[in-house]
Amino acid sequence: MKKTDVVVLGGLSGITAGISCRRHYPEKKVILIRKEGTVLIPCGIPYIFGTVGGPENNVVPDGLLEKNGIELVTDEAINLDREKKVVTLKNHEPIQYEKLVFATGSLPLVPPIPGVNKENVFSVRKEFDYLKELLKKVDKAKDIVIIGGGFIGVEFADECRKNRDVNITVVEMMDRCLQLALDNEYCDEARAKLEETGVKVLTNEKVVSINGKEDAVESVELASGKEIKADLVILGIGAIPNSKLAEKSGLELGFRKGIKVDRLMRSYTDKNIFACGDCCTKESFFDGKPSGIMLASVATSEARIAGANLFSPVHHNCGVISVFATVINGRAFGVAGLTERTARENGEKIVIGEAAAADTHPGGMPNATMLKVKLIFAKDTGIILGGAVSGGKSTGEMVNVLSACILHRMTANDIAVFQMGTHPALTSSPIAYPIVNAACKAVLSIKG
């Protein structure tokens, strides 16, 4: 039997946990076990179908493991004996560990609708060969229906239409696409950008069956009675924690069957087992309630905490704020923390500050884009709860700035006097910097 100090099971957050462990405990031997030969950049998966052109152009380099002295075993962990501290693999000898990290991720949700098992119905699995096969199908398809208008669904729609003569319809059962992530006005702006490309968007519509003779897909039937022609269906309706092996080994599960962890990312059941990423439970930063958010930003942050804490506590997890960005037909949309909708649903009394400015100064510079910012503050304390941005490339980093403001509980006053670095070709003008200006407006509203 092979022996090691640390076994990590998983991919993206597994690599991060391994690196974090080696950084804090360079004397420890770490083995990463993962099913796939190649780890795809999960957030890059939609771009396989357009911008990057194939799964081979969207991989996490294994050089990272070598560089950090982590041994890779490509195999599936099929059993865990917690008493003997032994993990059994499908094709290799068992491995004995001192500490183990679950980073087994999530699996796509597949709804129990008739026809879902037909040949040309695909979910979004993070698997190289599966996605290569899906790419071939997308290339041949004439009528693609995407079920789910969340960020995965709209990114797929936007990428699949690139350089192809194909009809694409997104079917979303809520009032708006991206409704769980963005406020209405941003959802509407995103929809308009998507529709400009020729993609059809149907909202308030639910797919009830996928029809076609035998294994073929010919149409999708909606609860409203409508039938949409389809020869390929892609499911983008969410994911569930991949916690089967953890459950089998007796680890306690929590919300949505995630592995239950404490703030050190240690499992509730076994002090030698940690978990991070989509496979484990999360709490909201704002109210401590269980959170179902699954994002790479959260997964890798948790992984850094888990890796650092394996032999002695270093970091604490302060909960999930949810920060992410997406791009639709060249326009970027990003959010950090609560939206106006979620803040109101939580019963918060809020003040909103909004501002817009070009992202260069003067605004007539080549490739300048109009940036829109909306900030949400708690009325009583002035503390920032969330922010949304739409604009160009800088949107991604602007929501990261907002994430820092939220995590450090900055107030509208703090942000109004924030010193933002500016440059004509790179940022908005220092006079009109939209995050600062939105905060200035909120300060006035808070003063009443």
Ligand SMILES: Cc1cc2nc3c(=O)[nH]c(=O)nc-3n(C[C@H](O)[C@H](O)[C@H](O)COP(=O)(O)OP(=O)(O)OC[C@H]3O[C@@H](n4cnc5c(N)ncnc54)[C@H](O)[C@@H]3O)c2cc1C
């Ligand atoms: C299409 C798509 C787009 C996304 N875009 C974004 C984005 O833009 N921004 C963002 O923040 N998030 C995004 N996400 C979410 C993000 O990808 C996930 O939150 C992130 O991948 C979670 O990382 P993880 O390491 O927990 O799990 P995963 O990435 O799911 O990795 C788990 C790994 O564990 C392996 N594994 C599982 N069981 C075993 C076992 N028994 N033995 C060995 N190995 C095992 C799996 O094969 C897999 O390689 C996106 C997700 C998808 C699907």
